[in-house]
Amino acid sequence: MSASAHLSALLRLGIPLIGSFLAGFLLGLTDTIMLGWYSVEALAAATIAGSFFMTLQVVGSGFAWAVTSLVAEADARSDTVQVRRATRMGMWLSVAFAAAVMPALWFSEGWLIGLGQTPEVASGAQTYLRIAGWGLFPALLVRVLASYLSAVDRAGPVLWVTLFGAAINVVFNYALIFGNLGLPELGIQGAAIASVLVQVAMLVVFMGYAQRVLPQYDLFRSLWKIDASALRQVFALGWPIALTSLAETSLFTAASTMMGWLGTDALAAHGIALQVATGTFMVHLGLSQAKTVRAGNAVGRRDAAGLILGGKVAVGASFAFSAATMVVFFGVPDLFVTAFLDPDDPARDVIIPIGVSLIYMAALFQFADGLQVICLGLLRGVQDTRVPMWLAALSYWGLGLPAAYVLGFVLDFGGVGVWAGLIVGLLGAAVLLVWRFTARRGVYITA
Template identity: 55%
Template sequence: MSTVMTSFGHARALLTLGVPLIGGHLAQFAIQATDTIMLGWYDVEALAAVVLAGSLFFTIFIMGSGFAFAVMPMVAAASENDDGDRQIRRVTRMGIWISLLYVLLALPPLLLAEPILLAIGQEPKLAADAGKYLEIAGWGVLPALGVMVLKSYLAALERAHVVLWVTLAAAVVNAGVNYLLIFGSFGFPELGIRGAAIASLTVHVISFVGLVIYAIRSFPQHALFQRFWRPDWSAFAQVFRLGWPIGLTNLSEVGLFVFSALMVGWLGTIPLAAHGIAMQCASATFLVHLGLSNAVTIRAGKALGRRDFDHLRRGGLVAVGLSMIFACATVAAFLAWPEQLLSLFIDPDDPRKPEILVLGTGLMLMAALFQLADGAQVMAHGLLRGIQDARVPMIISAASYWPIGLGVGYFFGFHTEFGAMGIWTGLVIGLIVAGILLMYRFWARSLPALAARG
């Protein structure tokens, strides 16, 4: 009975923290899905171009967000110590510093996207439209990375509900600006893909300003922005050491999906549109696992700060169990209603809809196959980041996603008749390998080693 009650307590605590984080991720997804749906109604070519542009933006953004993810377990661990306020201020401030420096490297490829996409074999019209989008939306990487650092900071302090409400507000703003500027409603100019880009940039700026105001008012003791210009090289090094392998891990995972999109793009516009829609559906369910993963990172970080390894072990088991339960429900939904889910993203009158649905239905079946593996690997990452173990997981991820996942995907996609389905086969295999190896890393290596050191 004691074990059952303890597990129930862990589940309740994880869900109390995790549900707002899941909601925040889903609200962020709603922003992206709104762009996809509205542009799909506007023009299929515009949809395909934004799939490409969004893939490039997200690849660059997610690598830089490794430093924001590093802030989360460090703030969580510091909050359990007597001198926590000072350490919280130091690592959060330097997380913003590093993110700002990263933007200097991130902007050029975003603002010069068209020649990059042409160089990797994309169709000229798609590359030109994606470039138009990123000429505007690319500037959003600056506030977007700032938002990520502040979200990590607030979530680690168990203020995840604020992250949720700010993201929900941003989603509403995005939908409204999209409606006005993509279609030219209520007398506004019809800007199409550029209108979607303006909406995206607006959302990132509003979100950053909102979180800055909240952080200053709610945690004056942290003084995050007082004498912000002063460097703290020791904290800078701490965040950088944990953040760069997380960033490269993120890049390995996202790169698997982005390069898969590029390979599908070589097959044509209709396969790319079907791929983008199926990936949107899979991404929405993945965000539930990601929210739970963030919650377990925070709770693992707090347990690490207290050196409470029994709590860490039990909490980890419960978190993985919750993730697997949701994965099973997702598999059932993808198998039961593939066409209904795909149809949400396509203009009913589009003459290419039947072709997209046929291909997209097959891709949804593949997405169902990797739900368990995807949930397992992201939960393992959450646990490992909570105990600040990032370098070996980075190597495991890179090996699983690239030589294995992309290698298999390329072979089946272009050397067999499977096409896009073959590329997705590589995604499935890469995620399975990563999930197995990362779980082994946490349960058989990292956690026992920490417990032995006390």
């Protein structure tokens, strides 16, 4: 297969996945924008709460990523039994994870204060997390079903269902945050309730589609029965992915905590810049999951040449998008910041310059961020997850976190220094993960 054919296949699968990740991102973006219009205090509380909630959601999605790889390989071998077993056990492990972390969300005010947040922000964050936490169960099940559908070349419905969720989230937020459509004004509680309702609605639609349109996989047959072999496979592949995701997302969560030390205005500006950077990251993440599927298919077909060329094509696509993103971020940074703020908010003039400086920093880490997540997707597709976990943890926590603290507080560069530390961590991960795949590319198909 030529490079152009690889690119065409990558984009055919990747574009719907990118769209679905962007639509999912809109769920959080809607909360951020509407709460920003509601009050800066609500925005600050939702920023810190959302950072921790997203950390847990991404970590819990490690089992969904494992499902992607295992199902893609099994589907390439036409093994429908393994497809069903891997997906079902991914759902089991996701529910177990959500149940395990729920107490931390319920009793979050104390440890948020212990991390240096103000009592007002910590209280508001706990209010949000006590409600939104229940949405972790359907949210993780949605991720497993989306991974399953993507791996069996049904990425289109993943996009449409996620767009449906983003659309109804706007309506629910409009009604529940501000007290419209005859409902009470609930503020940050309304945003949390809306998120839970949206995740439940998406789960119902995904389950209905999987059962009706793909009956050959009989996905929900004997759903309550454990399959020990498939459970071990999903767990063995998924827990390193989960810890890798924990290392990365907790780096950003730690950055949010540090920004909270700089005050409410700095934390609000950080929340805005982080939302913008997360939006562009969704494109790289969609390409990464597409590459996981393509790599898993290559392993199932024993296609070593296709695996290597496909990886190069995915990196090139990510680099092209990063270059375009940098141009936009450097060109109109204030446009992104002002979109999140009420024109009449008295803190607006303080937040805008902080936010613009952080948008500049987000532009600088585009290439590194894209490259490291593409490499992670490629390595997951060939079921190499344990060593990449250690390499990523070393980069994020051994390099990125200390650099963020030293640059932000010891050298007194403030928020810009914290974000410079993020660049150090992401760049280190990109270099080490490229080395990992390059050093072992000859053994992935033969192993």
